[in-house]
Structures are given as structure tokens and as C-alpha cells.
Amino acid sequence: MTFGDKLIELRKSRGLSQEKVAEQLSVTRQTISNWETNQAMPTIDKAKDLSKLFRVSLDELLDNDVSSIMLDRMSNVEKLASMLIKIIKGFGVALIVLLIISILSIIFSYTSFRNANSKTVQPDKEAIVDVGGI
Structure with a gap:
């Protein structure tokens, strides 16, 4: 009943x-x-x-039937908790993506800076003057 x-x-x-x-x-x-x-x-x-x-x-x-009443009341709390967990997970994923992008941009910037500074200046062949038998 x-x-x-x-x-x-x-x-x-x-x-x-x-x-x-x-x-x-x-x-x-x-x-x-x-x-x-x-x-x-x-x-x-x-x-x-x-x-x-x-x-x-x-x-x-x-x-x-006390358990069914309590389950009805708990289901609302569970729905709210589930929604909050989804929001927190979403923020977590976004934070990880931003962290990865930041790390990659730092690596790229460092690599570009290093390559720009490691180029050695080659003397111009025409600028070399042959001084003769010294």
C-alpha cells in the first residue's frame, strides 16, 4: 500500500x-x-x-516508507552535488589546458630566443683583404 x-x-x-x-x-x-x-x-x-x-x-x-521520503529529499541534494562536481571538473580541465598552453609557449619562446642568439656571425668573404705575404 x-x-x-x-x-x-x-x-x-x-x-x-x-x-x-x-x-x-x-x-x-x-x-x-x-x-x-x-x-x-x-x-x-x-x-x-x-x-x-x-x-x-x-x-x-x-x-x-521512510526510506523513499529520505531518498526523495536526498535526490535534490545529489543533483546539486553532481552539478557542482561537473562545474569543478570543467574548471579543472580548462586549467590543465591553460597550463599546457603556457608551458608550450614558454618552451617555444625559449627555443626561439636561443636560436636567435646562437647564430654566429659569418665574416663576409669579400671583406677579407689579402695582405700578401706577411
Whole structure:
């Protein structure tokens, strides 16, 4: 039995309308409807309020479904963490690419400088004067 089915059963067995339950929990009637149709789950606080209202244990109310509520809540946190990890990985990859480009440009600059300075000046053959038999 789903949480919604259990909620409907408890509400009807007590002769309460969705509006009356919503009023006692300080939520909207639409919220109760969403819970009953399993489109949403109550927060832990509201689940505790429901258990008090219907005088059943939280375990009985949720029909041992606490894990699914916690998983619904955790899935949002996991989505955010996953998104942050992707952003951090993206920055990491960009940083590595920039580092490689920087290293290559330093190597290229050093090689160009070294080649420019290592060229020896060759004397012009025509500038050499034959001084004769010295």
C-alpha cells in the first residue's frame, strides 16, 4: 500500500475531508490531494503531524516508507552535488589546458630566443683583404 493510499484510508476512516486535514496541518487542500495521489510526499515534520492527527505511529503511517521520503529529499541534494562536481571538473580541465598552453609557449619562446642568439656571425668573404705575404 502506498503512502497516498494509507493517507486516504486513515482520513476516510476518521470521517475527515481533505480540507479539514489541510486546515489542521496548516497546508493547502491541494497539498493533501498531492500526497494522496503520490505526486508529492510530506516533509518529516508534516508526516509527524499526520501521525499525531491520526494517532498512528510514524512507521505505520508511512508503512515503512521512510526510506523513499529520505531518498526523495536526498535526490535534490545529489543533483546539486553532481552539478557542482561537473562545474569543478570543467574548471579543472580548462586549467590543465591553460597550463599546457603556457608551458608550450614558454618552451617555444625559449627555443626561439636561443636560436636567435646562437647564430654566429659569418665574416663576409669579400671583406677579407689579402695582405700578401706577411
